[in-house]
Amino acid sequence: MQHYLTPDETEALLLSLRISLVAVAGALPFALAAALLLARRRFYGRALLDAIVHLPLVLPPVAIGFLLLLLLGTRAGLGAFLLTHFGIRFVFHWTGAALAAGLITFPFQVRAIRLALESADAGLGEAAQSLGAGWFDRLVSIALPLALPGLIAGASTAFAASLGEFGAIITFVSNIPGETRTLPLAIYTALQTPGGEAEATRLSMLSILLALIFMSLAGWATRRARHEH
Amino acid sequence: MSIEVSLRHCFGAFALEVDFIAPGAGVTALFGPSGAGKTSIVHAIAGLWRADTGRIAVNGRLLLDTKAGIAVKPQARRIGLVFQEARLFPHMRVEKNLLYGWRRAPQRASAEEIARVIALLGLENLLARLPRHLSGGEKSRVALGRALLAAPDILLLDEPLAALDAARRDEILPYLEKLRDAAKVPILYVSHALDGVARLADHIVILRGGRVEREGAARDLLTALDSSIGMGAVIDARLSPPRADGLSELLFDGGALLVPRLDGAAGETVRVRIAAQDILISREEPRQISANNILPALVLGVRLDGDYADVQLGCGATRMLARITTVSATRLELAPGAQVFAIIKSVIANRS
Numbered sequence: 375m376q377h378y379l380t381p382d383e384t385e386a387l388l389l390s391l392r393i394s395l396v397a398v399a400g401a402l403p404f405a406l407a408a409a410l411l412l413a414r415r416r417f418y419g420r421a422l423l424d425a426i427v428h429l430p431l432v433l434p435p436v437a438i439g440f441l442l443l444l445l446l447g448t449r450a451g452l453g454a455f456l457l458t459h460f461g462i463r464f465v466f467h468w469t470g471a472a473l474a475a476g477l478i479t480f481p482f483q484v485r486a487i488r489l490a491l492e493s494a495d496a497g498l499g500e501a502a503q504s505l506g507a508g509w510f511d512r513l514v515s516i517a518l519p520l521a522l523p524g525l526i527a528g529a530s531t532a533f534a535a536s537l538g539e540f541g542a543i544i545t546f547v548s549n550i551p552g553e554t555r556t557l558p559l560a561i562y563t564a565l566q567t568p569g570g571e572a573e574a575t576r577l578s579m580l581s582i583l584l585a586l587i588f589m590s591l592a593g594w595a596t597r598r599a600r601h602e603h
Numbered sequence: 604m605s606i607e608v609s610l611r612h613c614f615g616a617f618a619l620e621v622d623f624i625a626p627g628a629g630v631t632a633l634f635g636p637s638g639a640g641k642t643s644i645v646h647a648i649a650g651l652w653r654a655d656t657g658r659i660a661v662n663g664r665l666l667l668d669t670k671a672g673i674a675v676k677p678q679a680r681r682i683g684l685v686f687q688e689a690r691l692f693p694h695m696r697v698e699k700n701l702l703y704g705w706r707r708a709p710q711r712a713s714a715e716e717i718a719r720v721i722a723l724l725g726l727e728n729l730l731a732r733l734p735r736h737l738s739g740g741e742k743s744r745v746a747l748g749r750a751l752l753a754a755p756d757i758l759l760l761d762e763p764l765a766a767l768d769a770a771r772r773d774e775i776l777p778y779l780e781k782l783r784d785a786a787k788v789p790i791l792y793v794s795h796a797l798d799g800v801a802r803l804a805d806h807i808v809i810l811r812g813g814r815v816e817r818e819g820a821a822r823d824l825l826t827a828l829d830s831s832i833g834m835g836a837v838i839d840a841r842l843s844p845p846r847a848d849g850l851s852e853l854l855f856d857g858g859a860l861l862v863p864r865l866d867g868a869a870g871e872t873v874r875v876r877i878a879a880q881d882i883l884i885s886r887e888e889p890r891q892i893s894a895n896n897i898l899p900a901l902v903l904g905v906r907l908d909g910d911y912a913d914v915q916l917g918c919g920a921t922r923m924l925a926r927i928t929t930v931s932a933t934r935l936e937l938a939p940g941a942q943v944f945a946i947i948k949s950v951i952a953n954r955s
Contacts, residue, residue, distance in 0.1 A: 500686075501692075503651070504682055506707030506753060508676075511707070519694045520693070
């Protein structure tokens with residue numbers, strides 16, 4: 375890798391991978407819970423939850439970054455509370471970038487998991503229940519294994535999208551080398567620098583390559599999910 | 604030991620109002636056309652659907668009592684439910700499917716017991732397969748085994764043959780017969796096909812329009828004059844030792860029947876079915892006739908039904924129903940008390 379990329383570029387790549395991984399892994403349990411709620415339960419406010427889950431897909435990422443800054447800025451509110459009581463700080467920190475990326479790519483995960491849960495025959499749950507399995511047992515032994523390809527598809531798509539997140543990250547946690555300067559931010563920085571076109575091109579090619587890898591993985595998992603049922 | 608079911612539910616224009624008590628052993632058929640409420644009853648017993656009011660008890664164990672506010676959760680009911688479409692878990696091999704309920708049973712069957720069920724249903728060579736590589740009949744057998752190994756208090760078979768074609772049905776029925784004889788659990792067999800019911804049931808509950816039209820012992824109900832599901836006869840007969848002429852003799856209370864050779868041990872019980880159209884009636888004992896089975900019988904009753912007449916006959920303690928033309932019934936002057944001979948043209952015997 376060193377032969378192809380400068381140390382700064384390698385740093386941006388590794389940081390991007392780390393932030394995306396944490397973003398996807400951190401959002402996964404919440405995405406699973408939301409998908410279970412939307413796929414299995416009929417409740418008052420379900421349509422609203424559905425809309426809220428999909429919001430990050432249509433809101434300008436800059437707006438989300440700005441809202442996060444308002445909410446989690448250390449001067450006041452939740453951000454100040456987290457800092458004084460738990461020592462947790464998101465602003466200008468790579469974990470903040472992961473939070474922003476996880477939020478933006480949340481809908482991808484929910485959609486894929488929900489689709490997988492819905493296509494799994496509800497009758498299988500009834501069969502498991504009559505064979506003595508309680509709800510958590512059924513979730514672990516039937517629903518999750520059957521939804522696994524969907525889970526992988528959702529996580530891969532979210533990972534790929536997360537690698538490309540720009541607006542929310544730069545607004546919320548700024549563009550700090552080694553801390554929050556992910557690939558897209560590094561491309562942006564290179565373009566702001568005289569003679570940085572070559573670097574921007576290299577990083578763009580790298581972004582395309584990564585996106586292709588993870589989208590192929592998502593495609594494979596989706597085909598796998600269809601084959602199972 | 605019995606299965607008590609009492610349910611009331613209003614589905615708009617359709618009202619379900621059923622009460623019946625099925626014996627705590629053997630096969631009880633829940634028979635009726637689609638829309639009679641059979642599936643609702645099955646789902647209510649399994650706990651997958653809740654009626655407005657009702658009470659369900661299996662062998663003294665209360666599963667539902669809406670008045671007392673009791674509703675045991677489906678996973679705690681110990682009901683071995685076999686669905687029409689088998690519903691095997693697609694991500695588990697046959698063996699894991701079979702043991703799914705077993706792992707969760709309060710009292711697990713022994714390894715010998717598991718081997719016995721696997722042998723009974725002929726699953727030895729399927730254990731390592733995934734459900735998508737099984738035929739329809741094989742799926743049904745795995746579903747039966749899976750339910751049985753969960754050590755249920757009752758087996759609930761919801762139209763287990765309906766999703767299969769005729770050939771597959773004939774493949775499964777012998778297994779169901781074996782199951783009836785080998786399994787110690789009572790079986791509630793839901794069906795709209797009279798053939799399987801006559802072959803399997805000991806007790807029948809006839810449902811129509813959400814109500815119990817009639818219930819009783821299978822052999823009585825199937826040979827009752829005013830029954831909507833009348834057929835010639837259903838007899839549980841004993842197999843005699845092999846004969847030299849290649850025929851097999853079946854003894855029952857009322858005489859003996861000769862049938863083409865049946866393999867099996869002497870003394871074994873064989874269920875025999877005779878179609879009402881296959882019983883002829885003669886006033887005199889016929890001689891020089893190809894039929895092997897001619898039984899002396901007493902006319903118990905006659906019901907005229909347009910061009911046809913149903914004649915109820917008694918052979919010893921066994922009742923039969925002959926369907927002849929009204930013209931013949933009039934010509935022979937058939938009336939209760941008349942001594943006649945029943946000529947049985949063909950006998951269907953399924954060794955179980």
